[in-house]
Amino acid sequence: MDLELRDRHALVVGASRGIGLEVWRQLAAEGAHVTVAGHRRETLEAAAAEHGLTPAGYLVFDIASEASIDDAIAQLDEAGTPVEIVVLSVARPGFDSIWSFDVTEWELNMRTKYIGPGHFSRQLVRQMAARGNGGAIVMLSGIASTGAMGDTLATGGANSAIDNFVKLLASAAGPYGVRVLAVSPGTTVTPRFEQWASDETVAAMSEIVPLRRLGSAAELASVVTFLASPRGGYVNGTTVVVDGGLTTAARYRAVAPEPEPAAAVQP
Numbered sequence: 246m247d248l249e250l251r252d253r254h255a256l257v258v259g260a261s262r263g264i265g266l267e268v269w270r271q272l273a274a275e276g277a278h279v280t281v282a283g284h285r286r287e288t289l290e291a292a293a294a295e296h297g298l299t300p301a302g303y304l305v306f307d308i309a310s311e312a313s314i315d316d317a318i319a320q321l322d323e324a325g326t327p328v329e330i331v332v333l334s335v336a337r338p339g340f341d342s343i344w345s346f347d348v349t350e351w352e353l354n355m356r357t358k359y360i361g362p363g364h365f366s367r368q369l370v371r372q373m374a375a376r377g378n379g380g381a382i383v384m385l386s387g388i389a390s391t392g393a394m395g396d397t398l399a400t401g402g403a404n405s406a407i408d409n410f411v412k413l414l415a416s417a418a419g420p421y422g423v424r425v426l427a428v429s430p431g432t433t434v435t436p437r438f439e440q441w442a443s444d445e446t447v448a449a450m451s452e453i454v455p456l457r458r459l460g461s462a463a464e465l466a467s468v469v470t471f472l473a474s475p476r477g478g479y480v481n482g483t484t485v486v487v488d489g490g491l492t493t494a495a496r497y498r499a500v501a502p503e504p505e506p507a508a509a510v511q512p
């Protein structure tokens with residue numbers, strides 16, 4: 246399927262690694278011109294060198310800072326880059342403990358994952374609406390919004406907030422042809438995950454997923470890329486869950502017998 250991305254201008258925030266890096270790779274493979282963004286130019290350049298990618302440009306800013314965001318928006322304005330596709334794949338590394346996190350850390354994680362991306366998105370919607378060519382903004386949420394999942398004090402709250410925010414911004418941006426939506430990953434093997442997960446943890450986490458495995462960054466990026474493309478043009482104001490079936494199946498497992506695997510019921 247041609248995703249109709251050739252020669253379109255895209256911006257990927259958090260492109261240095263993980264899901265954002267895979268989105269960069271896939272958008273570029275589809276022929277889009279991809280400007281990559283993050284808070285450290287060196288990690289973006291290292292990713293470009295390691296993966297043989299050539300970005301259309303670099304935009305270095307701290308998404309946790311309102312002033313830095315406004316400066317980035319001004320830079321895009323001055324450059325006249327007609328960004329039509331925006332992906333925000335950002336979070337601080339590590340866990341956010343319900344007991345040990347102080348309010349400063351709590352706020353910083355919320356600003357990095359939700360408030361900053363939210364402010365950046367609404368500023369971009371203004372630019373995109375003024376340009377009149379439509380476009381799409383895809384934020385990364387996460388299934389920690391759906392329940393108590395370990396130490397996800399800020400992450401869980403930020404994900405819930407993003408799921409709501411995309412509805413709000415989509416309703417305001419829709420009349421200008423700009424779509425806003427989120428993708429919510431289940432446990433996905435990215436450098437953030439590999440930093441802490443042992444083989445035993447991977448096996449235990451895989452076992453509770455109906456597909457009996459974790460997601461890959463490439464699988465998540467494929468969904469993001471499709472939804473950001475004109476081919477996903479009628480998906481708007483919603484969060485698309487990509488978790489191997491975990492959140493729809495897991496809640497009953499403690500009290501109900503699991504359905505038999507298909508092989509057991511076939512002749």
Ligand SMILES: NC(=O)c1ccc[n+]([C@@H]2O[C@H](COP(=O)([O-])OP(=O)(O)OC[C@H]3O[C@@H](n4cnc5c(N)ncnc54)[C@H](OP(=O)(O)O)[C@@H]3O)[C@@H](O)[C@H]2O)c1
Pocket residue numbers: 258259260261262263264265282283284285288289306307308309333334335336337338357358385386387388389400429430431432433434435436437438
């Ligand atoms: N992986 C999972 O299992 C999973 C599950 C659910 C949800 N998610 C969500 O999916 C998204 C991507 O996850 P991931 O695992 O691919 O993340 P990741 O590998 O940790 O990448 C995070 C990216 O954010 C950038 N970044 C961090 N702080 C920033 C700041 N202040 N300003 C600008 N950029 C900043 C990082 O840049 P540097 O490399 O330069 O630090 C990096 O490019 C996140 O929102 C995450 O919460 C992931």
